[in-house]
Amino acid sequence: MLTLYSYWRSTTSYRVRVALNLKGLSYETVPVDLVAGDQRAPDYVAKNPSKGVPALVLEDGTVLTQSLAILDYLDHIAPDPALLPDDSILRAKVQAAAQIMALDVHPVNNLKVVMRLKSEHGFPNDDGIAWMRHWMSEGLHAYQALLPEGPVYSFSDSPLLCDICLVAQLYNAHRWGVDMTHFARLLEIEEHALKLPAFDAARPENQPDAN
Structure with missing residues (x-):
């Protein structure tokens, strides 16, 4: 049995939950309350020195961190x-789209980044929200511009790595009220994905620690 240390609203945890579900891998969820600061507890820091989620503990006790690394591992142990x-070119395009969400958008909107802006630079709450909306909108525009016409999902008729990253970010x-007027194609992808049991079960509101 795999053990996933997760926070219900974490987009990175959301990605891993979807992949585990798609691949039919059984796992136990251990909630880590990021708002309460559980990620800074010494026993958790010993598992994940980055003080974030997710962390995936394998049956032999090995701990894996960073969602993209975990997704790569899961794709190797459960390739279907x-x-x-x-295809090498399509593979690069899928990875590029995934990285827009995971490497361009997510880091600047991470809870610890926004909290630092508030505490060290005096960002009022409304400015923090405007900051997040800006970077999400920038990333969503870039992602959508990469997409071909035709597939049900971003590049295929079945969900791939980039779709997992996209749906989690959406x-x-x-949640933060991004104007979605210009992202009809992305909303279509999200609608199709959330009809799949693997995505539906991974939704934040369906997690044991949701509140």
């Missing part, structure tokens, strides 16, 4: 369904 296509976009 694959999160990346075999949860935050809705």
Whole structure:
């Protein structure tokens, strides 16, 4: 049994939950309350020195951190369904789209970044929200511009790595009130994905620590 240290609203945890579900891997969820600061507890820091989520503990006790690294591991141990296509060019395009969400958008909107802006630079709450909306909108525009016409999902008729990263980030976009007027294609992808049991079960509101 795999053990996933997760926070219900964490987009990075959301990504890993989707992948675990898609691949039919059984796992136990251990909540880490980021708002309460559980990620800074010494026993958790010993597992994940980055003081974040997710952390995936394997059956032999090995701990894996960083969602993209965990997704790569899962794709190797359970290759069906694959999160990346075999074609080298399409594979690079899928990874590029995923990285827009995971490397461009998420880091600047991370809870610890926004809290630092508030505590060290006096950002009022409204400015913090405007900051997050700006960077999410920038990333969503860039992501959508990469997409071909035709596939049900971003690049395929089945969800891939980039779709997992996109849907998780769209949860935050809705939560923080990003204007979605110009992202019809992305909303279509989200609608299709959330009809799949693997995505639906991974939704933040369906997690044991949701409140």
